[in-house]
Amino acid sequence: MKKDQARIGFKSNLGAIAALAGSAVGLGNIWKFPYIAGTNGGGAFLLVYIFFILLIGFPVMLAEFTLGRRSQQNAFGTFRFLAPGTKWFLFGALSIIAATLILSFYGTVSGWTLEYVWLSLTNSFEGTNAQEVNAIYTDFISHPYKALLWHIGFMAITAGIIMGGVQKGIERYSKIMMPLLFIIIIALCINSMSLPGSTQGLKFLFFPEFSKLTANGILAALGQAFFSLSLGMGTLLTYASYISKRDNLMNISLKVITTDTLVAVLAGIAILPAVFSFGIDPQAGPGLVFITLPQVFQQLPLGELWAVSFFILLTFAGLTSAISMLEVPVAYLVEEKNMKRTTATGLLATVITIIGGFNTLSFGPLRNVQILGMNIFDACDYLCSNILLPIGGILICVFAGWYLDKAIILHEMSNEGSLKIRFFKVYILILKYIAPACILLIFLNIFGVIK
Numbered sequence: 001m002k003k004d005q006a007r008i009g010f011k012s013n014l015g016a017i018a019a020l021a022g023s024a025v026g027l028g029n030i031w032k033f034p035y036i037a038g039t040n041g042g043g044a045f046l047l048v049y050i051f052f053i054l055l056i057g058f059p060v061m062l063a064e065f066t067l068g069r070r071s072q073q074n075a076f077g078t079f080r081f082l083a084p085g086t087k088w089f090l091f092g093a094l095s096i097i098a099a100t101l102i103l104s105f106y107g108t109v110s111g112w113t114l115e116y117v118w119l120s121l122t123n124s125f126e127g128t129n130a131q132e133v134n135a136i137y138t139d140f141i142s143h144p145y146k147a148l149l150w151h152i153g154f155m156a157i158t159a160g161i162i163m164g165g166v167q168k169g170i171e172r173y174s175k176i177m178m179p180l181l182f183i184i185i186i187a188l189c190i191n192s193m194s195l196p197g198s199t200q201g202l203k204f205l206f207f208p209e210f211s212k213l214t215a216n217g218i219l220a221a222l223g224q225a226f227f228s229l230s231l232g233m234g235t236l237l238t239y240a241s242y243i244s245k246r247d248n249l250m251n252i253s254l255k256v257i258t259t260d261t262l263v264a265v266l267a268g269i270a271i272l273p274a275v276f277s278f279g280i281d282p283q284a285g286p287g288l289v290f291i292t293l294p295q296v297f298q299q300l301p302l303g304e305l306w307a308v309s310f311f312i313l314l315t316f317a318g319l320t321s322a323i324s325m326l327e328v329p330v331a332y333l334v335e336e337k338n339m340k341r342t343t344a345t346g347l348l349a350t351v352i353t354i355i356g357g358f359n360t361l362s363f364g365p366l367r368n369v370q371i372l373g374m375n376i377f378d379a380c381d382y383l384c385s386n387i388l389l390p391i392g393g394i395l396i397c398v399f400a401g402w403y404l405d406k407a408i409i410l411h412e413m414s415n416e417g418s419l420k421i422r423f424f425k426v427y428i429l430i431l432k433y434i435a436p437a438c439i440l441l442i443f444l445n446i447f448g449v450i451k
């Protein structure tokens with residue numbers, strides 16, 4: 001960015017919260033959480049997940065907020081500014097690459113949501129049974145190009161919003177989409193709980209059966225905590241650079257965390273009882289919402305309307321998250337390479353869509369390409385969520401907990417001393433030892449180094 005150019009941030013506190021919560025709440029909560037909980041034993045997974053959110057997610061989020069708002073720069077610039085003359089800028093670069101990679105597979109599923117909006121609008125689920133709904137899903141994702149077209153469409157909308165800028169793009173659309181999302185998910189929960197046999201689903205979600213929890217499940221819970229809170233790759237750091245110097249960072253992070261966890265649990269309540277009620281296997285994997293919900297909607301009065309609104313809102317949830325990922329490399333190109341915002345966005349969206357195309361096609365024409373026994377999409381998801389994000393988390397902890405002068409952190413968290421920060425020592429302790437040690441232990445366990 002040219003030095004004489006004022007940097008535009010979020011206009012209001014509410015706008016900042018909407019944008020940050022918009023980034024956190026996404027397909028991760030509504031599409032991913034229920035199926036990961038489903039494949040990892042339900043209630044036990046939920047407990048471990050919440051434990052990680054509080055013990056690791058919260059401090060890491062606060063650290064990202066502190067770093068970003070301190071520097072008021074993109075991810076790369078932040079580390080160069082806070083750690084001049086060191087190699088820390090490489091971490092900034094890594095997070096920009098990770099953001100790009102995550103968006104490439106995030107766009108795939110977001111594209112599916114658009115197809116489902118279309119299918120609902122054209123009333124395609126009417127009169128179909130479970131097998132047929134299943135077949136609609138499998139035929140669609142394996143179609144040679146349909147999913148690709150929706151993927152491109154979704155990326156174009158994402159790019160359009162980002163071209164609008166921080167206030168007129170990100171903040172404005174988040175403020176509209178987030179409240180709508182909340183209303184519809186609550187309505188869905190109420191409906192889902194009234195289905196026959198729904199208690200079984202609630203029991204599955206809330207009753208912890210620890211025998212079903214494996215080491216892999218624990219890593220999945222950690223990965224999911226990072227993924228769902230948008231941590232570990234510069235997204236929240238970049239957004240935080242737009243937060244006003246008057247806002248209370250601790251306060252905002254608590255609100256974002258609460259909203260994100262709440263929506264994940266609500267999504268579980270909306271989906272898992274229906275899964276049981278319709279006799280679907282909760283271990284259905286990534287297709288879970290796409291297979292269960294169309295069946296639920298069919299049973300309802302005005303089912304078509306429910307379906308359309310749900311998939312539109314799923315698209316919104318995806319959009320407010322996708323824009324936050326795209327903003328990471330866009331802010332970098334604009335500020336470090338003096339590129340125009342529109343040019344940077346257009347360029348990046350094109351590159352990311354091309355990379356993402358491989359993910360989208362990995363359910364169809366490229367399904368035989370296997371990486372460590374996974375298709376390209378699952379491998380990409382695994383690499384990002386379970387490896388890159390936690391590593392990013394460790395690095396954030398090391399940077400804020402060990403490298404950076406604690407006075408800087410306290411100064412930024414307390415708005416130059418005007419807010420009272422309690423438990424600062426505990427916070428630093430967690431950042432320095434507990435959070436990174438926890439992440440490391442889980443890693444070592446997964447890779448068989450310790451048992």
Ligand code: TRP
Binds near residue numbers: 228230231233
């Ligand atoms: N948190 C979002 C979700 O739950 C996805 C997301 C946005 C994300 N930005 C991110 C995930 C950065 C990891 C890193 O869907």
